[in-house]
Amino acid sequence: MSVPTVIVHRDAEVLAQAVAARLITRLADTQAARGTAHLVLTGGSVGIATLAAVAGTAARDAIDWRALDIWWGDERFLPDGDPERNETGARAALLDRVDVDPDRVHVMPGPDSGMTAEEAAEAYAAELAKATRPEDHGQVPSFDVLLLGMGPDTHVASLFPGQPAVYEEERSVVAVHGSPKPPPTRLSLTFPAIRTAREVWIVAAGEEKAQAVHMALSEAGPFQVPAAGARGRQRTLFLLDRAAAAKIPPSLSRIASP
Numbered sequence: 001m002s003v004p005t006v007i008v009h010r011d012a013e014v015l016a017q018a019v020a021a022r023l024i025t026r027l028a029d030t031q032a033a034r035g036t037a038h039l040v041l042t043g044g045s046v047g048i049a050t051l052a053a054v055a056g057t058a059a060r061d062a063i064d065w066r067a068l069d070i071w072w073g074d075e076r077f078l079p080d081g082d083p084e085r086n087e088t089g090a091r092a093a094l095l096d097r098v099d100v101d102p103d104r105v106h107v108m109p110g111p112d113s114g115m116t117a118e119e120a121a122e123a124y125a126a127e128l129a130k131a132t133r134p135e136d137h138g139q140v141p142s143f144d145v146l147l148l149g150m151g152p153d154t155h156v157a158s159l160f161p162g163q164p165a166v167y168e169e170e171r172s173v174v175a176v177h178g179s180p181k182p183p184p185t186r187l188s189l190t191f192p193a194i195r196t197a198r199e200v201w202i203v204a205a206g207e208e209k210a211q212a213v214h215m216a217l218s219e220a221g222p223f224q225v226p227a228a229g230a231r232g233r234q235r236t237l238f239l240l241d242r243a244a245a246a247k248i249p250p251s252l253s254r255i256a257s258p
């Protein structure tokens with residue numbers, strides 16, 4: 001697993017724009033090299049602002065949207081179109097505004113699929129498994145970029161401190177019940193799935209995230225501090241605004257923009 005690099009931007013607005021620019025470059029480079037790419041989306045404030053920033057720049061046309069597989073790191077188990085679904089936010093911010101291939105937009109099922117949360121998690125795991133190639137590192141395709149927001153409690157995806165999902169070692173996707181953040185029922189990628197990603201980018205803004213960032217970059221264990229366990233195979237980035245970076249240990253090197 002890679003050692004995190006911390007990159008700090010002035011505020012949440014600059015952060016979203018900078019992550020968008022970085023994402024476009026990364027995906028365009030990947031497609032130039034391999035023809036296709038796998039991107040994992042997150043919900044949350046910076047995650048959705050980043051997608052809106054991608055949609056708002058002409059550079060978005062550097063991506064071949066039809067050759068991009070889009071996945072989610074977690075989803076709130078709510079009906080299609082519910083404003084609280086991460087999918088709904090992503091569609092409004094970006095996916096409805098670019099020429100994606102609907103067959104490559106892999107949404108996590110909700111209750112109107114007729115499945116229980118457990119069945120939906122199994123179905124999503126099967127969809128991921130179907131997309132793997134022999135050179136991939138397990139039950140999920142090699143995600144090129146896996147975006148993660150982070151809560152003030154250090155949760156990433158829907159892996160909340162101390163909950164059963166953080167202990168999962170086998171399955172790639174699990175149902176989450178009793179989430180401390182509403183809604184209570186969710187689906188989430190697990191640590192084994194997250195850690196197969198080439199690059200994991202944790203995005204966070206605001207002073208309410210400063211303590212969580214500090215813990216995620218300390219020696220904390222992943223069961224109590226899930227953001228400390230989310231690492232990419234090749235690269236892990238903490239992309240922050242100044243407020244969220246305010247409590248980073250001084251010993252930790254960081255790259256700051258003006």
Ligand SMILES: O=C1O[C@H](COP(=O)(O)O)[C@@H](O)[C@H](O)[C@H]1O
Nearest residue numbers: 042043044045046148149150151
């Ligand atoms: O519930 C969730 O929260 C996190 C973080 O959201 P934020 O608004 O505090 O940035 C998000 O990453 C996750 O995908 C989502 O389901």
